[in-house]
Amino acid sequence: MHTDLVAALDIGGTKIAGALVDGDGRILARAQRATPAQQDGETVMRAVAEVLGDLAGSPLWGHARSVGIGSAGPVDASAGTVSPVNVPGWRDFPLVDRVRTITGGLPVELIGDGVAITAAEHWQGAARGHDNALCMVVSTGVGGGLVLGGRLHPGPTGNAGHIGHISVDLDGDPCPCGSRGCVERIASGPNIARRALEQGWLPGPDGDTSAAAVAVAARAGDPVAVASFERAAQALAAGIAATATLVEIDIAVIGGGVANAGDVLFTPLRKTLTDYATLSFVQRLTVVPAQTGTDAGLVGAAAAALTRLPDVQAASH
Template identity: 80%
Template sequence: MHIDRVAALDIGGTKIAGALVDGNGRILVRAQRPTPAQEDGESVMRAVEEVLAEVAASPLWSGATAIGIGSAGPVDASAGTVSPVNVPGWRGFPLVERVREATGGLPVTLVGDGVAMTAAEHWQGAARGYDNALCMVVSTGVGGGLVLGGKLHPGPTGNSGHIGHISVDLDGDLCPCGGRGCVERIASGPNIARRALEGGWQPGPDGDTSAAAVAAAARAGHPVAIASFERAAQALAAGIAATATLVEIGIAVVGGGVANAGEVLFAPLRRSLRDYATLSFVQRIELAPALTGTDAGLVGAAAAAALGSRDEETATIGG
């Protein structure tokens, strides 16, 4: 099955983005709305419908043959539902059915946002050419996805590789997912900022308390900001090493807004990975920043749609 043009949705705790994507991964049309994450489920769905309506207003929409959704998780691809940890109004929300209705019956493929980013990175990013890879999104939350044996491995519900909810601190803080000491609870952007503030870091005159502001302070040598990123790196390294030990990945790709901190994150991450990835078969794991940038979710959702339902694995996107 050959798909020349697909629609895509990227749904996170901060924004809802939509696009039309061609067979070379180029975004032809895009739209975006803030996620009304603290409102009820129908309010969030209205934002999705507004994004879809804006994209569908393009004359190029008539060529779209499928739609892929990459959503913050957990998702349940088998049931077509989503329950994003950071969007409390959506619990078991029938997103696939609602998007199918909103798009006039287009075939819909749902995967977790980490799986979508992984599809993008394996297609045309840092994981290209690797048969076994872990790709991670470190942002408002921490997600991930796996490529095993040269193929995207979303798992039965679309959540495989969801590294953010591996516990790396058995007595750690409670996570909104219900677990304790999860990677996400330590390494996500909001938690990096929370820990820095609790440690005594003060934002500048602009009052910016984002992880990006903490990264800037770390770059300038602020010890509390540095320590918060080092703790995040330690949690990420422990999760990566555990994953590598289980499934023998050759590369770990790290993207998302927090990865924009650059060496503030990657220098301690490389050090910590050496501490945790100690067995002979995981010592050579490569670590790389993602290459597909902020469009990874959209491009990856499009790639997942092109692959179609999992019983049509011969599907290709583009040539």
Template identity: 80%
Template sequence: MPTAPRPAHLAAPLPVPGPAPVPAHGLAVGPVAALDIGGTKIAGALVDAEGRLLARVQRPTPAREDAETVMAVVAEVLDALAGSPLWDSAGAVGIGSAGPVDAARGTVSPVNVPGWRDFPLVDRVRRLAGGRPVTLVGDGVAMTAAEHWLGAARGHADALCLVVSTGVGGGLVLGGRLHPGPTGNAGHIGHLSVDLDGAPCACGGRGCVERLAGGPHIARHALDGGWRPGPEGDASAAAVAEAARAGHPAALAAFERAARALAAGIAATAHLVEIDIAVVGGGVAGAGEVLFAPLRHHLADYATLAFARGLTVVPAATGTDAGLLGAAAATRATG
């Protein structure tokens, strides 16, 4: 099967303390299996120690179906990977899942897959994978692992990586190591409150970063300001970004508001744990400078302490394969 295009710059492969054979230089010989589970797709791949996707498969997520129907698709993806001649050499399985996840218990409760509530995903996957060890992290942590391994955070000891899409997630690298936290959710910047009197968030808080910078909220703010979608009726954040590039004031204001919320959350993280880079990916980041220009501007207003002033913000580099690469990298990083 053809391999996926590699990122433009490669990191040294991560050490694998797990069961795959480890030679003297500390790098894994065999691949690991990776699962990327979200509300739209369930993808799987065998990923080698240099980040090559040696085999891959993808199926639509039956997100509105019952728990066992969704699990049957996970089983189908794993079964397809098991058909590869490389499967026997895969020493572990990594899962990056939409959340919330609880890595300590091995359960997932994705907001966008209502049939899964406290679903014992790790146990079920372990059984399907012949008892191989399974590592579970949230999708924001998976993206962080990918960016630290092969992407824009490569070489940085302390980083925050964000996924800005329908929601806003994230993950942390501290002291040169992925820091998923006890449940696999550390770095979830989307639910930092940046407006104490702000609108209620689905999480139960108020004025969360996600409530201001998530794609649907960007679109809603633009609509409230007088922007209207074109003849196709596309009221997405991508359509708002196109209007902002054309100079529409309500579209520009919506991205300005989102950028300010992200800047406040990033600065708060920098002041708390001394990151030196923030990597922003996800669909909303595809807006480019419509988002990044005001984000950098507002970051200068919020990251005011001396140790945070050098903080840089850059786009993510691992693209649509981030979930799979990150699930594999999390397995290698956490063993």
């Protein structure tokens, strides 16, 4: 039967999802709450506690050996705290301690959501079998994570690989992070849409001004929509090439809502990448869409907790 399971939490500005996951990445039980993102920190924590309470009601809960948490960031894994940009009530919130208390002292592993999706793609998805990979999420924001030497590389605080805030335009627009010309400021969904609207793109009769609507227009050949995706692709290409040049990755995996645009994004991205990834050791770099889908955050949080389990077992021998 199910021997060791892990409890996984995927915490974002919209929803808090939880699951019990087995050693093969299968989700055996689920729970979910809407994130009360504009409420105070204790109200948000209550939603997390309710998700854990639902999971604890499963007959499988007794098999859970640890908890993996992937959270919108920044996170600080070394301190066990989270400060998600889109959840203002949580600033340096001691999430790890609180979850440990609720679960009766289970070990808790915390990583950023970009690192969680990277863990999922390396374990179950497009980066499987690759020892050196960059995985990115391009949606409302742009996040990411790294696999180096066959292992997830979260860094000391759990934020390594955060490609969204590499600057690719020295004199570019100010980014809310405080820097200028960040990948996120050019390539995120809202920024793709903003740029298209500023350049004169007109939405259809439904008034939809999302990046998905811009993608539809780009597929239909609207030159402004095409140009907005080309600009996003160029920013992504520059960030990916910089990362590959620094740490020698051979694959970049892209997920998130904007990746659903398909060829409208990937064709100019692959073309532009050859302009930036020029040195011999980065020329074989491939760019592929993510495979793990909407459960990536949960599967990746579980992966992070599972990779810590052997240390625990080794210590007990």
